[in-house]
Amino acid sequence: MKKIYLPLALAATLALGACSSDNVVDNGGSNPIDLSKGGFVKMSLNLPTDNNRGSRAELNDTLKDGLANEYGIKNAYLVLFEGIDENNKENEAKFKGAYELENSDFRDFEAVGDDPNHVTITKRIAFANGTKPQSGRKLFALVVLNNNNLFTVNATKHELTFDDTKVDAAAYKSTSNFINFSKAIASTNTDGTTPFASNVATNGIFMTNAPLCTQPGGATAPGTDAAIKTLADVTSNIYTTEAEAKSKPAAEIYVERAVAKVTVQNKTGELVANQNNAASKINYKLYNWAVDNTNKKSYIVRQYDKSWNSINSNKVTAADASKFRFVWSTPVNPNATDALYRTAFAQDPEYKTTTADADNYNRIASNASMSTAFGNSTEFGNEHPQYCNENTFQVTAQNQDQTTRVVLGVKMSAPGTTTYDADLYTVNDNKEVVYTKATLAERLKNILLNEPTVKTWADAHTNVSLDITFNEDEAGKTTIKEATLKGKTAPGAADETFAGTFTTNFDKALPNIVRYKGGVAYYAVRIKHFGDTDTPWNVEGQGVTAGGNSNIYHTGSNDWFLGRYGVVRNNWYDISVNKIQTLGDATIPAFTTDPDDVLENYISVSINVLSWSKHTQGADL
Template identity: 80%
Template sequence: MKKIYLPLALAATLALGACSSDNVVDNGGSNPIDLSKGGFVKMSLNLPTDNNRGSRATLDDGLDNEYGIKNAYLVLFEGKDEHNKENEATFKGAYELKNSDFSNFEAVGDDPNHVTITKRIAFANGTKPQSGRKLFALVVLNNNGLFTVDATKHELTFASNVTPGEYATTKNFVNFSKAIASTSANGTTPFASNVATNGIFMTNAPLSTQPGGATDPGAIKTLADVTDNIYTTEAEAKSKPAAEIYVERAVAKVTVHSGNGTLEANKDKAASKISYKLYNWAVDNTNKKSYIVRQYDNNWNKLYSDKAADANKYRFVWSSPVNPNATNDNKLYRTAFAQDPEYATTTANADNYNRIASNASMSTAFGNSTAFGDEHPQYCNENTFQVTAQNQDQTTRVVLGVQMSEPGKDTYGADLYTINGNKEVVYTKATLAERLKNILLNEPAVKTWIKTHTTYSFDIAFDNTTAGATTITKATFKDNTTAAGAPDEKLESFTPEQLNKALPNIVRYKGGVAYYAVRIKHFGDSDTPWNVAGQGVKAGVNSLIYPSATGTNIDWFLGRYGVVRNNWYDISVNKIQTLGDATIPAFTNDPDDVLENYISVSINVLSWSKHTQDAEL
């Protein structure tokens, strides 16, 4: 089990000041509690760990600091005692849970990821809940400086990098949840600005009241109803059941595993093998904005794919409960998708994404890393879209830098070249020069020069030292028999037109590094099977690449690509079939799936969650 790092004990009694004798709440039909004297609310906080299993993805512990709690806040809302009315619940107060509040340890068995809180509360504004109203709780862990809380008035104020939207005028839960946090100038997600120091921002997870998978799921709830978990005394609270709260991280996590192998090149040559190894990587095209709380569309529960197996038919909700020991009426199930602030956008706007420029060096990219494996993750905001927008320029991707050896050798670091876009034949500078020499030997001036210079060497020079398109600027034949002290006998009076005609469109792979873009799949092939033959898939727009049914199951491929918070996308390269791009691959508005792939990868999705994906390059 993963250790939880708290600046406080795992469970405790938390005290808040009371303000008014008018604060009364009807707790489950028992005697009303006068909050002016302090009411004790008991909550059981469940961190997103491997004990909350489901069938949709594999769960994994992750790193220790991904579970650390640096600070904690309780945000209370008051709403109607009616089903599915939590969005209308109004803000009642926010309370910081300080270190000193966690002073009394309460044993919770052998599960260190389960935090029980017994907190004394009172409304600061002196108003009492109306008859028939309920109290709902949202827990925020590791606020990363996105808001502050007034300890006296219990008011919550967002930081400058958070846009409150409609919450500024109407303080209810739905508007609070849709406050938008923006990334910093360097592209860092505000929810994980410094994980070791600040932890990862977490809030309540939207959960379903019925299982998905093979069955039509139920309603969705995010807030925890704590009305029946408020007691007059601390002793009574500790002896009673707690309100269960399940939190999730507000970021997606990506890791890449190092790998190596060989690919075929120069198939007409004896030295046909090229070895490769992963060189560097970065997460690219990440969303600049994200909601404070995950947004889930209840209409997704009705969507299904009759192309998927029965067990995965209703893919948006897991089939195994997060609380398997609860009664059937109280079991809750993980939801598997989200809407981000750009979800309804059908045409990509580059200003909405953190992107690596196609002509930039990978070394200057935010997040560029040469470290691989589970110990070296990168975090980003969730990024989702409709099927009609499931295009390469709207999809978060991983750019992989893969270093290639010289053909037929196992040494790395030399520049490599291709000609006229033919990636099946790869040259070094020496073999490129040899090809140019053989072409120039047919020039009349060269034929005349060679008659008197039978022993010679040949060399070429380029116009730049950057990756990408390059031009040979000079070709030199040099006599190797010139006497010591005598002037070199050279022939290099070739025009640029001659050289360009001989070897047009040369592309240089600096240091032998080729780049590949791997778009991250969320549901992937198991839940959204993409069958080229069976579904009549053909090149074109999304309606051709992702043919849809009609009626309730129209969105067969919704969520096939994208990244969702609290999901871990782990990428392993299985096979590379051909050379990639010499520079960062450019963005296009083509559909995410292509009919021909050059890299095979596995994306493993875990909830933590970790996603594994296969791709062929």
């Protein structure tokens, strides 16, 4: 775990000054510290930079850390809560005060081991109105980085106020404890972007403490006495002098980004269905992409359900898989006495909703142009990510209309060529036979030649061709508006036009014509979180059959399938196309209530996950 000290690099020493002589806290069971004499809290801030899942295969180090501005710290806040240190009592801790950390607070540089990036902070903090922490209670710390203007902090009263136009914090206003603070809901910006990463280069990515488990998962289940801790207990890290603070251990705080990250790797290839015939062979290249069906709402702090700790899949067989997948097996603090382990899933504000409400999602309309979609990009690779809110759901809601997806626009070459950008057509839903306008006109001409009057006219002419026009110019289903048969009576003569009337019904002769404008086909890739390794599907003993959610996931078992799909904050989902089987849709694929997994598919993708975390997903299209 790389450590970065605020805001230049890693550790912070925070000086707590008091307004009243009765401001005391119980210093970890030792003598209380009288804050009126000056107290110093030492904290080390750890940003999520590695892929140490502890149970997944190691990935290429050049991929795991992301972009420089994804670690940038534009502003930092310390939010203190007061409570008792018992399991399941963290949520009851009361808000004590909030403090903005200024650049001027970062002063002394010192080397820590092999990491020279160590900045200490000396900042005097007074509790609002001189109120004291109650004797025997603890002080807990939450760090917020890059607030993206979601709240303000009063420098005198040390109050934290959410922006009502961006955050619903009604419960917190009523009762200012940690659970209500953490469950304040931020809503997407008017342009559909996540409020946690509104402008990464300028504002950075919103980060808060990560929920950590006190026992490992992976191969074995965390014990029933395992606790989930989000706040950092800083009580025993309060010292009477700054010199003492510098010489003593720091309270470790592990933060995570509040957004999920998606990238798509570029790819070219050939459609599998058309490879055997040179005349019909179709090449493809990725053209554009966008993240779709993203959650409009997200909690300020990630919500983790401790009951997930015991969930496991008895179908996991891969060596790098996690049987108990919801908690990592390698600690974030391997040298600490009390090890802590990252948790791997979340509840979003609509987690318990079983029926999708379109109003909860930012969606690309099925009849819209991809170029108008938010986040539409023609750039691929690790340098061109898109960010979104986390989106999770129960197995009974693991359906296509509730799952965040990536829409890929893929350009197809004209059959038998390497030429792109021409309109392509299919007839009667047969995607294995693809036409250009010229070859479709040739097919229609051959149908018309079955009419005696047309054949007689054609036999008297040379260079006979057919021009066709369609009833619309957009992608999708269309019909032939008119057809004009032309030919010459002699070489070099002017074209003549067949003046008769065609008796062929075009709609019946060429039913269900679909136009792929510019040769672009669209594919929807639903994003997997735990995916095929940790949540294998359709393996022996699961009884998967064709049909709806309860057939595809059979018993609807959480043990087997919870978290198979979805996106979770601080996870990087990287989409790689493995192969494309056949032609996709001519327009943005519509949403259905079908389950996420299907028995037949024409796209194959791979998703790989690391922390950041990163998920790399390959796709056969």
